[in-house]
Amino acid sequence: MNIRACCGSLGVVNAIVHTISLELSKYSAFRAISPKLVELYDLHGAQLREQPFLGGAPSRVLKRSFFKLAWYRNPPKKFSGGLILNVCGFQVLRSAIINRRLRVTTPAGRASDLLRSQGFEFLPQLIDHATAKMITNEYVKNLAHRTVYLSDFDELILHSPSKLIHNPNANNYAVKALCHLVESSIDYSAIYQQVVGTRLRCKPYISILRHRNLSDVNAIANLDGNTKPHSDVFFPSHKLFVYLCDIGRNDAPLNYWLGTHYWKTECSRRSLWKESVTHYLRRFVRSAPSSAESPSFASQALIGHLGDAVLFDVSGIHCRGEHLPGSISDRIVLLFDFRNESARRPVHDQV
Numbered sequence: 560m561n562i563r564a565c566c567g568s569l570g571v572v573n574a575i576v577h578t579i580s581l582e583l584s585k586y587s588a589f590r591a592i593s594p595k596l597v598e599l600y601d602l603h604g605a606q607l608r609e610q611p612f613l614g615g616a617p618s619r620v621l622k623r624s625f626f627k628l629a630w631y632r633n634p635p636k637k638f639s640g641g642l643i644l645n646v647c648g649f650q651v652l653r654s655a656i657i658n659r660r661l662r663v664t665t666p667a668g669r670a671s672d673l674l675r676s677q678g679f680e681f682l683p684q685l686i687d688h689a690t691a692k693m694i695t696n697e698y699v700k701n702l703a704h705r706t707v708y709l710s711d712f713d714e715l716i717l718h719s720p721s722k723l724i725h726n727p728n729a730n731n732y733a734v735k736a737l738c739h740l741v742e743s744s745i746d747y748s749a750i751y752q753q754v755v756g757t758r759l760r761c762k763p764y765i766s767i768l769r770h771r772n773l774s775d776v777n778a779i780a781n782l783d784g785n786t787k788p789h790s791d792v793f794f795p796s797h798k799l800f801v802y803l804c805d806i807g808r809n810d811a812p813l814n815y816w817l818g819t820h821y822w823k824t825e826c827s828r829r830s831l832w833k834e835s836v837t838h839y840l841r842r843f844v845r846s847a848p849s850s851a852e853s854p855s856f857a858s859q860a861l862i863g864h865l866g867d868a869v870l871f872d873v874s875g876i877h878c879r880g881e882h883l884p885g886s887i888s889d890r891i892v893l894l895f896d897f898r899n900e901s902a903r904r905p906v907h908d909q910v
Contacts, residue, residue, distance in 0.1 A: 580595070580596065580599055581599060581603060583596055584596040584597070584599040584600040584603075585600070633721055633723055633899070633902050633905075634792075634796070634898045634899055634900075634901040634902050635653065635657055635792070635794065635901065637791070637792050637793060638650065638834075638835050638838045638839070639653070640653075641839060642836070642839035642840065645832070645835040645836050645838075645839060646836055648832060649835070650793070650831050650832060650834070650835035651828050651831050651832055653793075654793050654794070654828075654831050657793075657794045657901075658793075658794050658795070660903075661794055661795055661901065669755075669756025669757065670754070670755055670756040671753070671754045671755075671756070674754055674755065674870065674871075674872065676818070677815075677817040677818055678815060678816075678817060678818060678819060678820040678821075678871060678872045678875040679815050679861065679869055679870065679871035679872065679875075680754050680869070680870050680871075681861065681863070681867070681868075681869050682750070682754075682867065682868040682869065682870065683863070683867050684864075684866050684867060685745065685750075685801055685866060685867065685868035686744055686745060686801065686866045686868075687866060688865055688866055690744045690866070691801075691802075691803055691865050691866040692865070693740070693744075694737070694740060694741060694744065694803060694893065695803045695804070695891065697736075697737045697740060698715060698737065698767050698803070698891070700733070701715060701733055701734055701737055702715070704727070704728050704731055704733070704734055705767075705769075706727065708783065709783055710771070710773065711770055711771040711773050712768075712769070712770055712771070712783050713768075713769050713771075714766050714767065714768050714769070715728070715734070715737075715766060715767045715769075716728055716765075716766045717734060717737060717738035717741060717765040717766055717767065718738050718762060718763075718764065718765040718766075719764055720761055720762050720763065720764060720899050720905070721764070721899055724764065738765060741765060741893065742765075745801065745893075745895075747759070747763060747799060747895050750799065750870065751797070751799075751870075751897060754870050755797055755870075755897075757900075759897070759900065760900060760905055761899050761900065761905040763799075763895045763896055763897045763898075763899070763900075764894070764895070764896035764898065764899070765893075765894065765895055765896075766893075766894050766896075767803070767891065767892070767893050767894070768890075768891070768892050768894055769889050769890070769891050770811055770879065770882075770889065770890040771889050772810075772811075772882040772886050772887070772888060772889050772890070773882070785878060785879045786878055786879050786880070786881055787878055788814075788816065788858075788876050788877065788878045789876065789877070789878060790819070790873065790874055790875060790876055790877070791873035791874070792873055792874050792898070792901075793831060793874060794874060794901060795820070795872055795874055795901075796872065796873050796874060796897065796898050796900070796901050797870055797871065797872055797873065797897045797900075798870070798871060798873050798894060798895065798896050798897065798898075799868060799869070799870045799894070799895035799897070800813060800861075800868060800869050800870075800871075800892045800893070800894060801866075801867075801868040801892065801893035801895075802863045802864065802865060802866065802867045802868065802891075802892055802893075803865065803891040803892060803893055804865055804888055804889070804890065804891050805863075805864050805865055805888075806862055806863055806864075806890060806892075807862050807886075808860055808862055808880070808883070809882065809883040809884070809885040809886040810862075810880075810882065810886045810888065810890055811879055811880045811881055811882050811886070811890045812860045812861055812862045812863075812879075812880045812890075813860075813861045813869065813871070813877060813878075813879060813880070814858050814859065814860050814861070814877060814878050814879070814880055815858065815859055815861060815871055815875060815876070815877045816856050816857070816858045816875060816876035816877065817856060817857055817858070817859060818856055818875075819856055819875040819876040820872040820874045820875035856876075860880060873898075
């Protein structure tokens with residue numbers, strides 16, 4: 560153990576000892592035993608009387624752990640618990656409990672046949688061309704407010720229902736006007752209820768994603784890793800993509816492996832265990848189901864035209880295609896992410 564690690568450990572120990580000493584100094588019986596506690600009380604007496612137990616540290620730890628593991632106010636993370644718990648099967652247990660809870664709260668048979676069987680439903684001409692072009696034009700006017708992640712990937716955040724994802728445009732009048740245009744043009748609540756089969760409880764995360772078609776041969780594209788087949792979560796959760804441009808086979812379309820939303824959430828405990836352990840070992844490699852594991856699964860490129868949309872279950876295997884020779888435009892999609900619906904009691908932006 561190096562000197563820096565030793566100093567860090569001593570700092571943590573000293574902080575714990577100090578917190579306990581402050582708590583004991585609140586009580587006259589302990590102050591009668593130790594003069595040092597009397598000094599602490601004289602120094603911090605007024606503040607100590609107003610402080611919660613142990614400075615509120617236990618309640619903070621319990622709340623943080625409870626919200627993280629029990630999906631109380633926010634949706635569950637894909638992985639949680641650390642290496643030791645996941646080696647013991649914690650991810651399999653989380654999957655069983657959370658998916659059971661979601662199945663109980665979701666009325667059976669309400670979801671559309673296509674979403675239930677293949678994991679997605681294509682919605683042709685969800686909005687007309689004029690509305691789609693109007694949204695695109697307003698998006699172009701607000702390009703200065705987008706968040707640039709990589710050389711070929713940026714995002715204009717219109718609305719975030721959770722404090723976990725910061726919205727830098729929350730107080731921007733022009734972006735809020737664009738968000739209002741989107742919400743008045745697309746009745747996402749009715750779409751969600753019609754396709755998924757349940758009533759929407761809170762507003763989704765809304766943004767416009769752009770994946771640039773980098774024609775410069777020296778530019779490095781596709782750095783975000785989403786061109787590799789992957790799943791976002793291990794429980795039913797949905798996204799809605801609305802195409803703001805024509806997306807053909809050469810224009811980086813969304814590829815979806817049909818039926819893999821069942822494979823991820825219900826049929827492969829071994830894969831859940833393996834993914835969680837390898838994630839914490841930092842050797843996590845996303846992969847599509849092999850022919851040995853899923854002989855009937857096939858991928859489909861979800862191509863479409865301006866104004867078309869697709870609602871899909873992100874627990875299934877999917878990926879973004881690559882821009883191929885012949886592609887002449889960027890890939891621009893309007894995203895509605897309904898992840899917060901998986902929280903037990905979402906309190907943000909009730910619908």
